[in-house]
Amino acid sequence: MAAQDGGAKMAAWARGVRGLLLDISGVLYDSGGGGGGAPIAGSAEAVRKIKASGLKLRFCTNETQATREKFVKKLQGLGFDISVAEVTAPAPAACRLLKERGLRPHLLVHDDLIPEFAEIDKTNPNCVVVGDAAENFSYANVNEAFRVLIGLEKPVLISLGRGRYYKETDGLKLDVGAYMKALEYACDVEAEVVGKPAKAFFESALAEMGVPPQQAIMIGDDIVNDVGGAQQCGMRAVQVRTGKYSKRRETEPSRQLSAVTAERQEDSGRSGTRGTVCSVPRPGCLREKPGHRLQKATWLPCCQASFRRQCGRSVLCAEIAGPAFQASADSAARARTRYGAGMLGRRFLSANRNYWDRGKKS
Amino acid sequence: MAARRALKAVLVDLSGTLHVEDSAVPGAQEALKRLRSAPVTIRFVTNTTKECKRDLLERLTKLGFDIAENEIFTSLTAARNLLEQKQVRPLLLVDEKALPDFTGVATEDPNAVVIGLAPEHFHYEMMNKAFRLILDGAPLIAIHKARYFKKKNGLALGPGPFVTGLEYATDTKATVVGKPEKTFFLEALRGTSCAPEEAVMIGDDCRDDVGGAQDAGMRGILVRTGKYRPGDEDKINPAPYLTCESFPEAVEHILDHML
Numbered sequence: 001m002a003a004q005d006g007g008a009k010m011a012a013w014a015r016g017v018r019g020l021l022l023d024i025s026g027v028l029y030d031s032g033g034g035g036g037g038a039p040i041a042g043s044a045e046a047v048r049k050i051k052a053s054g055l056k057l058r059f060c061t062n063e064t065q066a067t068r069e070k071f072v073k074k075l076q077g078l079g080f081d082i083s084v085a086e087v088t089a090p091a092p093a094a095c096r097l098l099k100e101r102g103l104r105p106h107l108l109v110h111d112d113l114i115p116e117f118a119e120i121d122k123t124n125p126n127c128v129v130v131g132d133a134a135e136n137f138s139y140a141n142v143n144e145a146f147r148v149l150i151g152l153e154k155p156v157l158i159s160l161g162r163g164r165y166y167k168e169t170d171g172l173k174l175d176v177g178a179y180m181k182a183l184e185y186a187c188d189v190e191a192e193v194v195g196k197p198a199k200a201f202f203e204s205a206l207a208e209m210g211v212p213p214q215q216a217i218m219i220g221d222d223i224v225n226d227v228g229g230a231q232q233c234g235m236r237a238v239q240v241r242t243g244k245y246s247k248r249r250e251t252e253p254s255r256q257l258s259a260v261t262a263e264r265q266e267d268s269g270r271s272g273t274r275g276t277v278c279s280v281p282r283p284g285c286l287r288e289k290p291g292h293r294l295q296k297a298t299w300l301p302c303c304q305a306s307f308r309r310q311c312g313r314s315v316l317c318a319e320i321a322g323p324a325f326q327a328s329a330d331s332a333a334r335a336r337t338r339y340g341a342g343m344l345g346r347r348f349l350s351a352n353r354n355y356w357d358r359g360k361k362s
Numbered sequence: 363m364a365a366r367r368a369l370k371a372v373l374v375d376l377s378g379t380l381h382v383e384d385s386a387v388p389g390a391q392e393a394l395k396r397l398r399s400a401p402v403t404i405r406f407v408t409n410t411t412k413e414c415k416r417d418l419l420e421r422l423t424k425l426g427f428d429i430a431e432n433e434i435f436t437s438l439t440a441a442r443n444l445l446e447q448k449q450v451r452p453l454l455l456v457d458e459k460a461l462p463d464f465t466g467v468a469t470e471d472p473n474a475v476v477i478g479l480a481p482e483h484f485h486y487e488m489m490n491k492a493f494r495l496i497l498d499g500a501p502l503i504a505i506h507k508a509r510y511f512k513k514k515n516g517l518a519l520g521p522g523p524f525v526t527g528l529e530y531a532t533d534t535k536a537t538v539v540g541k542p543e544k545t546f547f548l549e550a551l552r553g554t555s556c557a558p559e560e561a562v563m564i565g566d567d568c569r570d571d572v573g574g575a576q577d578a579g580m581r582g583i584l585v586r587t588g589k590y591r592p593g594d595e596d597k598i599n600p601a602p603y604l605t606c607e608s609f610p611e612a613v614e615h616i617l618d619h620m621l
Contacts, residue, residue: 139484143519146510150517164531165493174486174493178531182523186509 019056019211021202021230022047024063025166026221026243029078031065032168036074040242044079051081058209059087060202060218062161062195062225064131064176066112068092088205090160090195091116094129097194103156105129108145108179110136127156130183130191132163132176142179149187157183161195163225167244196222197229206233221245369402369620371556373547373575375565376408376418378588379609386425387587393610394427400621403554407547407563409437409540409570411478411505411521414462435550437505437540438463441476443549444503444539450474453495455483456505477521477528477536478505484524496532506540541567542574562603562620564612568594572602583612 010017022028028047031037050057059082063071068084068091075082091113098105104121107114109131117129128149133141149155163175180191195201206216213234220226221243230237239245374380380390397404406429410418415434422429438460445452451468454461456478475492496502508520525536540546551561558579565571565582566589572582581603584595595605606612 135486137486137489139481139519142484142523143481146519146523147516150510164533165497171490172494172497173490174527174531178489178493178527181530182519182527185526186519186523188509 014217016215017055017217017236018215019058019206019209019217020050021058021060021205021209021216021218021235023196023218023220023222023226024059024061024075026245027219027240028080029075030167030169030243032170032173035078037078038169039078039080044081048081056209056211057086058205060196060205061087061089062132062163062176064090064113064160064195065110065134067115070112088201088208090131090201093201093204094158094160094194095120097158097192098127098129103127103158105158106145106148107131108136108141109133109160126152126154127158128183129158129160130176130180131160132166133179134173137174137179142182146183146186149183149189155187155189157187157189157191159191159193159195161225162191162193162197163222165244167221172244196220196225197232199229199233202230202233202235206235367557367560369560369562369616371403371405371551371554371561372397372616373405373407373550373561373563373580374609375563375567375571376406376422377410378566378590379564379571379585380406380422380427381425382588384421384425386427387609389608389610391426391428393613396617397613398428400617402616402621403556404433405550405554406434407436407541407550408434409506409508410460411437411480411540412457412459414438414460416462417459432553435553436463437546438478440539440546440549441478441503441505442467444537445474445476448474448501450501452476452503453492453500455480455488455492472500474500474503475528476503476505477525479508479511479521481518484519484521489524489528493528493531496528496534502528502532502534502536504536504538504540507536507538541570542577544574544578547575547578547580562616564609566590568597568602573598576600576603583615585609585612 025031027040028043029037029039047057061071065071066074068087068089071089072082072084072087095117097103098120104123104125104127105117106125106128107117107122108128109117110133113131125148128145130145149157157180159176159180161175162177162180164177165172165175167173180193183189184191202213202218206213209216216235218226218230218235218237219240220230220237221240223239223245227237227239380387380394394404406418406422408418413421413436415431415436415438418434418436419429419431438456442464445464445467451470451472452464452474453472454464454469454476456464456476457480460478472495475495477492492502502525504521504525506520507522507525509522510517510520512518525538529536539549547558547563551558554561561575562581562583563571563575564585565575566585566587568584568590572584575582576598584590584602584605585608586605587608595602604612604615606615
């Protein structure tokens with residue numbers, strides 16, 4: 001059991017958790033805009049709470065629009081207690097890979113990321129590295145990367161992440177994954193992904209934190225790259241409804257969706273239906289009861305809203321409400337209607353658990 | 363083998379079959395004249411995304427071909443037909459020179475995306491604009507999905523990779539309207555009131571022209587001009603109905619054996 005400094009109880013489902021991996025964009029802050037971004041309400045405070053609680057903490061980001069130093073400085077300016085040593089990011093991981101395999105990259109990345117590759121030999125490239133290049137994704141630049149790749153006898157394409165899109169303050173934008181697919185299609189090759197959701201990336205973050213996957217939780221806004229990728233490693237994962245989260249798949253607008261499973265394919269046709277209490281959950285799931293594991297995803301009621309959980313994965317689907325959250329049904333209902341607010345922390349999670357214990361069924 | 367129905371329509375590819383760049387394939391003009399003497403409807407089909415029908419017509423007339431504008435069917439026409447069918451307003455990511463083929467189509471407040479070969483539109487801002495529309499439910503229509511093409515100074519990316527990127531980002535599938543899609547050939551035949559079994563396609567691209575046509579139920583004649591490379595005829599299954607030297611020989615065969 002983790003050291004308890006805060007005095008608050010750990011939620012039953014979170015017993016045994018010693019460390020948290022936090023995604024940054026879409027969880028702590030939204031990028032873009034003049035000031036470099038806007039923090040999500042309550043997040044900075046939540047980070048401080050986590051650090052005060054004695055839980056280990058590591059920031060696990062696919063950010064490739066800037067060096068870690070620059071990125072951390074920006075977040076510190078927005079009020080976050082974060083240091084470079086606490087960040088696991090793709091560029092350094094990619095550099096290790098390039099050195100190991102003697103690869104000399106042609107870089108299709110954001111200008112501000114180039115310093116991360118300062119020590120890498122970039123002459124006479126024998127591979128292409130693509131990151132979130134944003135405005136650098138001009139036709140000319142993408143074409144140049146394509147020409148390098150197609151001219152290689154053994155084309156190697158390394159992608160820093162495979163995200164489809166991310167949220168900035170002025171809307172959704174295409175992420176590196178779209179351009180990775182474009183180059184894959186053009187050259188008929190398969191990219192190697194460094195960064196989420198690659199298993200190796202999560203494993204290195206866990207190793208840096210010194211916590212095994214069973215005792216760690218990942219918190220992210222991207223159902224595939226954050227939640228899905230973490231769970232593939234044996235971690236539990238929490239999906240937040242900020243950032244790029246979309247309630248697109250909700251079919252009952254009146255009901256607040258409070259959970260998304262890692263298996264998106266199963267979502268279709270099943271969202272929004274009222275469920276019955278899961279009577280045979282697997283140990284470690286939200287409702288701990290002795291029993292055997294479920295074979296398939298089951299709807300579970302929670303906090304007057306139904307959510308979906310897939311047994312066997314220990315997906316923890318929790319709603320992240322705003323700072324106004326109080327351990328009362330009314331406040332929780334009000335808080336649930338406010339998307340975009342985020343507060344992490346055991347206080348919320350344990351308070352949430354009270355709802356489940358009260359047996360509020362919807 | 364079942365008896366073949368009589369031939370009623372001939373589809374002819376343009377670039378590489380009737381002409382190569384700015385010179386006509388030798389003997390093609392006369393061959394076309396002879397084909398017109400037969401009781402068949404002729405359609406000229408092409409995957410171009412950079413030339414409107416008027417420009418194509420001008421070029422072909424200059425080379426001595428006797429062609430009418432309504433006999434030309436391009437992938438742009440196919441896209442336009444689809445837009446009218448779906449009744450949507452497109453964001454047109456196509457070459458400027460292709461715009462005349464979309465006159466009359468409303469483009470204000472777009473709720474569809476059409477992508478052709480238009481490098482000047484494939485920058486981040488425009489791609490994001492298209493991406494957001496598609497994410498909100500706009501259909502994505504691709505004129506074709508060519509991976510790349512040859513330019514004087516090297517290879518250049520076609521629209522295919524960008525369409526693929528958008529498909530991935532939005533988790534949708536594009537509707538491709540150009541060759542070798544079946545719908546392209548069926549659309550081309552629509553105005554002729556002929557069934558695919560009553561038509562033949564003559565082209566230089568084994569996969570896109572002949573393969574696509576045969577998948578649609580037509581017969582395909584591969585000509586050894588344009589982008590043809592020895593061994594191409596072995597690349598598709600079933601093999602082309604006929605492989606011959608050039609367009610004039612193909613016409614000879616049609617007049618002698620297929621009517």
